[in-house]
Amino acid sequence: MNATHSSELNAMLRLPRTLYAPEHLAFGDAMRRFLAAEITPHMQKWEEEGMVPKSAWRRFGDVGALGAGIPEEYGGAGEDFLTLAIAVEEHARAGMAAPAFELHTGIVAPYLVRHGNEAQKRAWLPRMASGEVVASIGMTEPNSGSDLAAVRTRAVRDGDHYVVNGSKIFITNGIVGDLVVLVVKTAPELKAKGVSLLLVDTSLPGYRKARNVKKVGNKAQDTAELFFDDVRVPAHCLLGEENGGWKVLMSELVQERLLVAVRAAATCEAALEMTVRWVKERQAFGGRVFDFQNTRFRLADVATQTQALRVFTDRCIDLHARGELDMHSAAMSKLYSTEVQDSVLDTCMQLHGGTGYMWDYPIGRMWADARVHRIYAGTNEIMREIIGRAL
Ligand SMILES: Cc1cc2nc3c(=O)[nH]c(=O)nc-3n(C[C@H](O)[C@H](O)[C@H](O)COP(=O)(O)OP(=O)(O)OC[C@H]3O[C@@H](n4cnc5c(N)ncnc54)[C@H](O)[C@@H]3O)c2cc1C
Known part of the structure; x- marks a missing residue:
């Protein structure tokens, strides 16, 4: 089963995904519908305003998106890391960099869940799950x-x-x-x-x-x-x-870096899918752009990179869901995924021609949004330091 992918993507990336159970897939479907109906239509306005309003954060809370990973006794849904991962994938596929929900739910909430005392959890987590408090x-x-x-x-x-x-x-x-x-x-x-x-x-x-x-x-x-x-x-x-803050920071950076990889892998898939669709429609020199050997060769590279990234990222997600992903492997997943992502997005933008550079076309937005992934959560140079030290 490869159920998180569309049938078009299944034809391109054939190694089946086995990561998610039916309940995760159902959550992913619900998230996709919610984003399409209530978030994507407002994105341009929010980009102009430079932020997502509090009312949208509350809607995220209403549909249970902010509580993934927060235990039920503190107002969350008590779900596992896989639920968070599939939600992040859906954001990436929709080309949505905001709101920074994975920072709120996937990065900050775990500091409280894993390191907070009872009073701190009661004070903040229920309001974080509802969207009343943004973290x-x-x-x-x-x-x-x-x-x-x-x-x-x-x-x-x-x-x-x-x-x-x-x-x-x-x-x-x-x-x-x-x-x-x-x-x-x-x-x-x-x-x-x-x-x-x-x-x-x-x-x-x-x-x-x-x-x-x-x-x-x-x-x-x-x-x-x-x-x-x-x-x-x-x-x-x-x-x-x-x-004692340093130890806490280092332990939480594992999940932060993996979440960057989760987003990057799904972004590559979305970019591949939309670019194949585009080059099969776009005409030049009396035929489809897809019919140039150069186009097929470049997309063959993109599909292969994306498939390799998917397999590696799923393995890291699985290990993290079991509490077994270490700092070294998390650094590799962040480094590899974001370098592949930049290469994939650059090729996909090129194959779109001038349209790809337009802000109101998704590939251009993805390209611009993704660039920071090599910089934050620790730069890729710092990832190389971490990995290199263990060699
Ligand atoms: C959009 C965005 C959102 C962010 N969100 C947050 C946030 O929510 N919270 C937060 O705390 N921070 C956030 N950051 C900050 C981000 O984590 C830092 O920008 C990042 O860690 C790099 O630090 P710096 O900008 O000071 O670069 P510098 O540390 O000055 O690095 C400059 C260059 O030197 C290189 N370099 C530095 N040290 C070494 C070394 N030892 N070996 C080799 N090369 C090295 C770097 O890799 C980089 O290429 C965000 C940044 C951006 C752009």
Whole structure:
């Protein structure tokens, strides 16, 4: 069975997928219909506005999309990682980079689910599952991105509060967000061992959402520059142990990087399918663009790369669903999938000719949206560092 693929794609990628059970496939179908009916029609407006409104986040909550992975006792659906993965695939196939739901549900929620105490889970997770609260994670600073241990945002204990000063940049959901998992230094002299995580309510005095930065792609996702001036964060908002943040960050980056790969693999499939359709319709020199040997050869490469990526990614998803994917393999999946994705999208855009470069045509959008995947969740150079160290 290859049921997540259309029949056209099944003809091109013939190795059957065995990852998903019928309930996952049903969730994927429901997600596809929801996106087509309620999200895709508004995308152009949201791109112009630079963000997805809160009302759309609540609709995502209503249909149960935000609660995948959040246990039922905290308002979620308690589903497994495969449910999240199939939802991300559907977003990718629809060419939808926003809302940044996988960041909210697939990256930030697990910090609370796996590392939060009971009070923290009760305070945030039900409202995250319903879409009332939008979540973000604040690691990157103007002077430290790849070198995460060099963050300077400082949290100093003062009675039953931490006083936070500093800034963050490029924070997804940073404008629309109500909660940020904030990476701070509680003991700067200890470098990585002095990192802590705070659950910060973005409405606290001194918390400033300075600007929504303009980007090359992912235009409906808000990406913020943030400043913190003497923000008093209650001490009970410490996530995990003081100075224990680094270990938590490293463990959660496995899922974050795999989710990038999940999106990339499905994006390649969507691009292949739409490009084959296009070249079979488009005429040049009295025949179809598909009839040029060059077109078939280029698409044969794309189909082969996409098939190899699908098999590797499914294996990584399966391992992660069992709790067995390690940092090294997650880095490989992020590195390989995003390099393949850029190559595939570049070829597919080329075969569309000038139409491919138009913003209102999906291949151009996919190309622009995907480029950041080699940069965030750790750049691909950092992935090579991680992989290379173990060789
Ligand atoms: C659209 C978007 C959304 C983002 N969302 C978030 C978010 O929600 N939260 C968040 O915290 N961050 C977010 N980021 C930030 C992102 O994670 C960083 O941009 C990324 O980690 C790279 O850091 P940097 O930009 O400081 O680049 P730098 O670290 O300055 O890197 C510059 C170049 O140097 C290379 N380099 C650095 N170190 C090494 C090394 N050791 N070996 C070889 N090459 C090296 C890099 O690979 C890169 O090519 C987002 C970024 C973007 C663009």
